[in-house]
Amino acid sequence: MAAPVHVPDLTGLALLVAIARTGNLGTAAHELGLSVQAATARVRSVEQLVGTPVLERGRRGRRSSRLTPRGVLLVEWAGPVLDAAHDLDAAVATLRPPDDGTDAVVLAAGPTAAESLLPGWLVELRDGPGGRITLLDTADPAAAVRDGDAVVGIVETGGPLDGLHATTVASDTLVLVVPPGHPLAGGPGIDGAGLAGTPLVSRRPEAGSRPVLDAALRDAAGDSPVAAPIRELAADAAVRAAVRGGDGPAVLPRMVVAADIATGLLLEVPVHGVELTREFRAVWQQGTSPQGTARDLLRIATGGRIR
Structure with missing residues (x-):
């Protein structure tokens, strides 16, 4: 699949959405941490990529803060893209070590669970109780939990799991x-x-x-x-x-x-x-009761069965 060649960058799309919401290029630029000059350059870049004006021109050809009909259409189309990027940002954050001094709950998961299940859970966690999750990508999440390297693990293997509580999540x-x-x-x-x-x-x-x-x-x-x-x-x-x-x-x-x-x-x-x-199960050490963000994550993963 070839890379798209007519799609503006995320900042350009976010700028247009902000202009549509605020009705003012300067205000929208300020919200995104851009100067008016930089925002104008972003608009120009968007127009070059899509091949059509997205902001109306006023007297002397100067751009106004009013979207053209095609600019409005582009904003509507950009909404799902920006939502997906925002959700991706929540998932990518689990790959980064904590850098703000806050504690993060370590979740051990194999590639399949991380790819298929984790993004949705993280979005719900972000939009709900909040909290930081760090992903430990491992072929043996159960061992990581037993060894104390992770608080919660997501396993795909069937059969008993010695020393662990387990509950089906998907x-x-x-x-x-x-x-x-x-x-x-x-x-x-x-x-x-x-x-x-x-x-x-x-x-x-x-x-x-x-x-x-x-x-x-x-x-x-x-x-x-x-x-x-x-x-x-x-x-x-x-x-x-x-x-x-x-x-x-x-x-x-x-x-x-x-x-x-x-x-x-x-x-x-x-x-x-x-x-x-195939079945996915969440596991944690026997004799323990996950608290805080770990408990919130399990509640999301189990559809509220863990309380």
Whole structure:
């Protein structure tokens, strides 16, 4: 997927939204910590990128603080982009060590939980009780909690977890997706053995949902070999893009591809006779009761079941 070439930077979009709200270029510039001259330059840059004026011109051609009809339209379109960037900022903050002297609760999670679940929880935490979370990215969150390196962990493994309290916070199903026009699209589906023999675009070994998929394919294949992947990529977003580009089918978490399926960019192929469900559990040390931000995070993750 090529990088967008007509999208203004976030500051330029935020400036337009502020102008729409305040009705004044100078006031909007002040809110964003810009001089009027810098704000005017940002507006000029936006207009060059989109190819149309976004602020009306007054006498002598000077920009006013009134949005043109197309400027209004751009502001409306920019809203979801700025909301998404604001939410991303909350997630990225967990990657940074605390630098303001405040204590942060350490959350241990593997890549899948961090990618799929953590952003939504962090936004709800930010917009609700507040608090700082630092992410410990590890393949064994349970061990990190047992060792005291993290207060809360999110695990994907089934079975008992010695020395830990555990509660289910989410479950998801892996689905086989193909682009429109693929030979599997619109058909009756495929069984487990057939899926095991189908080359897929996949995550790298041990990354994301790949371990769950590999275990299911080995069970379905029996004594037959499992087909080697067409490509192995670093992130679900890259796998989705490869499938949309026609590189091949993929098995991905439904929560990752739901929007693509809803819009028809990807099509789901029924899979029969193989279990592709995974469960996420929050864990913390036995004999302890998480407090403060840790408790708030667990309350969000469990939908209020932890109180």
